[in-house]
Amino acid sequence: MTESYDLIVIGSGPGGYRAAEQASLTGLSVLLVEREGLGGVCLNRGCIPTKCLLNASKHFSHGKKAGAFGVHFDNPRFVLSEAMAWKDRTVKTLSRGVESIMKRTGVTVLKGEAVVPERGFVVVEGREYRANTIILAGGSAPWIPPIPGAEAPMVKTSREILSLRSLPEEMVIIGGGVIGIEFASFFSAVGTRVHVVEMADEICPMMDREIARTLRSSMEEVTFHLSSKVTNIEKGRVVYVSDGKESAVSADLVLMSVGRKPNIAGIDIPGLDIGSEGIRVNNRMATNLPGVYAIGDITGRSLLAHSAYRMAEVAVSSITGGKSIMRYGAVPWAVYTDPEAAGCGMTVEEALRQGRKARTAKVRMAVNGRFLAENTPESPGVCIIVSDEATGVLLGVHMLGPYSSEIIHSASVMIEAELTLKEIGEIIFPHPTVSEVLRDAVLEATHSYKE
Amino acid sequence: MERVLMPKQGNTVESCVILEWKKKIGDTVLPGDVLCEVETDKATFEVQAEHEGVLLTVLFNEGDDVPVLETIAYLGKPGEILPEAGARSVENPVPAPLPSPVIPVKAQSFIEAGEKARSVRISPRAKNLAERKGIVPENLEGSGPGGRILERDVCRALQGRSSIGTAALQKAEEEDLSIPAEGSGIGGRVLTTDFKTVRKSGWAEDFPGNSIETVVKGAREVIARRMKASLDQTAQFTLHAAADAREIVEYRQYLKTADPSKGLSDITLGDLVLYAVSRVLPAFPFMNAHFLGEKIVSFEHVHLGIAVDTPKGLLVPTVRFADTLSLKGISDCAGRLAEKAKSGKANPEDLIGATFTVTNLGSLGIEGFTPVLNTPQVAILGVCSITLKPIGGDGDVTFIPHLGLSLTIDHQAVDGAPAARFLKELCDALARFRILLAE
Numbered sequence: 082m083t084e085s086y087d088l089i090v091i092g093s094g095p096g097g098y099r100a101a102e103q104a105s106l107t108g109l110s111v112l113l114v115e116r117e118g119l120g121g122v123c124l125n126r127g128c129i130p131t132k133c134l135l136n137a138s139k140h141f142s143h144g145k146k147a148g149a150f151g152v153h154f155d156n157p158r159f160v161l162s163e164a165m166a167w168k169d170r171t172v173k174t175l176s177r178g179v180e181s182i183m184k185r186t187g188v189t190v191l192k193g194e195a196v197v198p199e200r201g202f203v204v205v206e207g208r209e210y211r212a213n214t215i216i217l218a219g220g221s222a223p224w225i226p227p228i229p230g231a232e233a234p235m236v237k238t239s240r241e242i243l244s245l246r247s248l249p250e251e252m253v254i255i256g257g258g259v260i261g262i263e264f265a266s267f268f269s270a271v272g273t274r275v276h277v278v279e280m281a282d283e284i285c286p287m288m289d290r291e292i293a294r295t296l297r298s299s300m301e302e303v304t305f306h307l308s309s310k311v312t313n314i315e316k317g318r319v320v321y322v323s324d325g326k327e328s329a330v331s332a333d334l335v336l337m338s339v340g341r342k343p344n345i346a347g348i349d350i351p352g353l354d355i356g357s358e359g360i361r362v363n364n365r366m367a368t369n370l371p372g373v374y375a376i377g378d379i380t381g382r383s384l385l386a387h388s389a390y391r392m393a394e395v396a397v398s399s400i401t402g403g404k405s406i407m408r409y410g411a412v413p414w415a416v417y418t419d420p421e422a423a424g425c426g427m428t429v430e431e432a433l434r435q436g437r438k439a440r441t442a443k444v445r446m447a448v449n450g451r452f453l454a455e456n457t458p459e460s461p462g463v464c465i466i467v468s469d470e471a472t473g474v475l476l477g478v479h480m481l482g483p484y485s486s487e488i489i490h491s492a493s494v495m496i497e498a499e500l501t502l503k504e505i506g507e508i509i510f511p512h513p514t515v516s517e518v519l520r521d522a523v524l525e526a527t528h529s530y531k532e
Numbered sequence: 533m534e535r536v537l538m539p540k541q542g543n544t545v546e547s548c549v550i551l552e553w554k555k556k557i558g559d560t561v562l563p564g565d566v567l568c569e570v571e572t573d574k575a576t577f578e579v580q581a582e583h584e585g586v587l588l589t590v591l592f593n594e595g596d597d598v599p600v601l602e603t604i605a606y607l608g609k610p611g612e613i614l615p616e617a618g619a620r621s622v623e624n625p626v627p628a629p630l631p632s633p634v635i636p637v638k639a640q641s642f643i644e645a646g647e648k649a650r651s652v653r654i655s656p657r658a659k660n661l662a663e664r665k666g667i668v669p670e671n672l673e674g675s676g677p678g679g680r681i682l683e684r685d686v687c688r689a690l691q692g693r694s695s696i697g698t699a700a701l702q703k704a705e706e707e708d709l710s711i712p713a714e715g716s717g718i719g720g721r722v723l724t725t726d727f728k729t730v731r732k733s734g735w736a737e738d739f740p741g742n743s744i745e746t747v748v749k750g751a752r753e754v755i756a757r758r759m760k761a762s763l764d765q766t767a768q769f770t771l772h773a774a775a776d777a778r779e780i781v782e783y784r785q786y787l788k789t790a791d792p793s794k795g796l797s798d799i800t801l802g803d804l805v806l807y808a809v810s811r812v813l814p815a816f817p818f819m820n821a822h823f824l825g826e827k828i829v830s831f832e833h834v835h836l837g838i839a840v841d842t843p844k845g846l847l848v849p850t851v852r853f854a855d856t857l858s859l860k861g862i863s864d865c866a867g868r869l870a871e872k873a874k875s876g877k878a879n880p881e882d883l884i885g886a887t888f889t890v891t892n893l894g895s896l897g898i899e900g901f902t903p904v905l906n907t908p909q910v911a912i913l914g915v916c917s918i919t920l921k922p923i924g925g926d927g928d929v930t931f932i933p934h935l936g937l938s939l940t941i942d943h944q945a946v947d948g949a950p951a952a953r954f955l956k957e958l959c960d961a962l963a964r965f966r967i968l969l970a971e
Binding site (some may be wrong): 232404406408453469472473474497499500501503 | 697
């Protein structure tokens with residue numbers, strides 16, 4: 082017999098479970114289908130577990146540097162198995178949290194691989210389910226480029242590397258994006274010799290160029306090979322070409338982190354518009370077919386858990402007759418390296434490309450009270466803001482330094498509300514906090530306008 | 533007969549606005565019946581009848597601002613004569629909508645208000661609310677009589693008022709843009725980027741803006757007449773096909789790199805098509821023909837009309853005996869004729885005698901069109917751009933550059949299948965251009 086629901090959500094990552102929860106709260110009957118752990122990649126194999134490990138490595142390296150502040154640890158040790166156990170416990174706690182939200186809000190959760198052969202129709206493990214509306218939230222998976230040797234056992238993706246049993250002595254990370262850089266930060270902090278091979282001429286393409294460059298040079302233990310293309314992965318070494326010249330680095334572990342691909346296997350709805358980047362949607366998260374919505378990584382847009390949350394809310398709004406639209410202009414991002422980096426809005430290059438009269442203002446964290454109280458003066462830290470000369474509106478904020486990830490949401494508010502520098506100048510920031518660099522940068526920009 | 537007065541509402545109210553008449557002239561009313569609804573700057577209230585009778589006349593329109601204690605209507609017996617001259621009695625009642633104002637001064641004030649566009653007609657109550665809520669009455673559309681702004685208009689504006697930041701507000705003021713009811717920002721907030729699609733305020737320019745008149749004469753007149761005649765007098769339809777363009781593209785590249793003293797580098801892709809047409813056409817005499825109504829004349833030799841885009845309009849000079857010319861000969865001749873046409877030096881005899889015409893829009897990226905016949909010719913070939921076409925074979929798909937060709941024919945003279953055979957032959961000839969050259 083076929084079971085019927087108002088809504089079937091496929092995938093229980095941040096987008097999927099938020100959509101299921103919201104839709105259920107509005108009174109719809111909701112089926113949530115998940116083939117692995119509740120919470121998706123974010124909770125099980127992404128955001129959360131990597132933050133557990135990065136926090137451990139930060140404690141470790143801060144412990145080694147604490148002597149400058151008068152605290153001495155004798156011979157601090159990092160024990161991978163214990164860090165992994167901590168990570169697993171945290172994941173389990175949060176996964177149970179999602180499970181209880183689903184229970185509380187009355188969402189039916191079903192474990193199994195979903196196949197969608199047509200609109201309104203889902204098959205899970207041979208059983209059929211029907212719904213007027215389907216939200217596709219299947220997420221994304223690491224993409225393995227066709228490099229010879231890429232299938233060798235020492236080559237891992239962000240998925241397998243999270244169940245590593247022992248630390249490698251030397252590793253190569255292919256791809257200098259957010260995932261690659263975070264793992265570089267972790268492994269280099271706990272004693273692995275790390276090489277990052279990146280095809281572009283700078284790491285982290287979404288970052289302001291100067292921030293990216295500063296972050297890269299602050300990761301002193303990591304060797305970066307920029308403008309380099311990996312051509313071959315052999316036993317114990319990775320071969321790459323740079324400027325026409327072939328070189329190799331030795332490695333007993335390779336992390337493949339060159340990008341992600343949408344999980345569209347099983348989505349067989351005839352006529353559904355699927356591009357190479359993912360399932361195409363409008364700003365209401367609707368696909369080209371009625372009753373079919375897509376949110377999160379599977380759309381190929383803004384591959385971030387928090388974007389997926391918002392997409393979920395927009396999709397449920399669309400389904401229930403609301404008018405919410407998805408805006409990507411003020412989605413913040415954060416990289417949890419040590420020091421961490423965060424940003425929101427446009428880089429100056431983007432603003433200029435749009436034909437705006439953009440200008441930047443920069444403030445070093447070395448002028449900030451709390452930063453200096455907690456860091457040595459030579460520690461990296463900077464805040465760069467981009468503003469529109471014509472309107473005085475804040476367009477972008479880019480930060481490198483402690484707490485950046487916790488500060489950046491205020492930039493989202495400012496950019497979403499299209500506040501002007503003058504208006505932001507009236508906001509009171511708590512003192513002493515590192516967040517004051519944002520205000521200082523705004524003042525800096527306001528003064529430069531006057532000059 | 534009883535007067536109905538605008539009631540006095542406390543000591544500070546000097547006048548009230550009539551919002552709506554609830555009774556029509558001729559209606560019978562009882563004491564307590566509501567005659568009309570009026571509005572002060574503080575409240576709306578009803579004016580009730582104090583006597584029984586028939587509503588003989590009303591002296592003010594909806595929307596009029598009436599001083600208190602002024603007579604606004606008369607109640608009485610049917611047929612009673614009204615005290616004011618010219619006022620209507622129930623003997624000749626005017627059905628709803630209400631009659632035009634019986635007090636001429638009031639009527640005039642309507643016109644004045646219309647002419648003085650900036651002087652806003654607004655009820656006191658609406659004005660009060662607008663002032664309290666920071667709404668500018670000038671920007672409101674009044675729903676009252678004569679566009680008078682009523683309290684409900686202000687309420688509506690308040691409801692639909694969009695949240696807007698200072699930057700967007702300033703941009704709207706500086707560039708004289710009207711603020712959309714809803715923006716694309718958070719909670720519908722209007723952002724600076726939301727003005728792109730909003731037109732300037734209505735009074736900046738009257739619809740439809742500036743325009744220019746040009747007399748149809750000279751070349752334009754000739755083209756207009758001939759094109760219209762072509763569509764009137766023929767049964768034209770168009771076939772579309774695409775020719776594998778690898779060889780012609782390659783050959784043209786080859787010519788470009790040839791010894792400059794040979795003068796071959798100016799040969800264009802269009803010239804290669806002209807050459808192919810001149811060689812294929814003789815085998816299809818029915819395509820190389822004139823349709824003259826009672827007879828069809830087909831020609832042994834190919835005289836190619838080439839459509840040239842000139843500053844004065846379309847001109848079609850003729851490459852005579854194209855079938856006897858070499859590729860370079862055709863290219864030279866076509867180039868020379870096009871040059872003369874463009875500089876306005878074409879001879880009249882350059883422009884006549886073609887048996888088949890080729891028109892080329894490929895350089896403009898056109899992928900297919902319906903050329904209009906150059907009568908009495910029975911066919912015209914449109915040359916389109918080169919696009920990549922997926923071609924299947926051996927379980928694999930490859931993308932091969934193809935030249936689009938649009939052939940319009942006169943169905944009076946030529947049928948579809950024979951024309952299609954010609955087009956296919958032409959495509960094949962272009963695809964095997966090297967062999968064509970050898971033949």
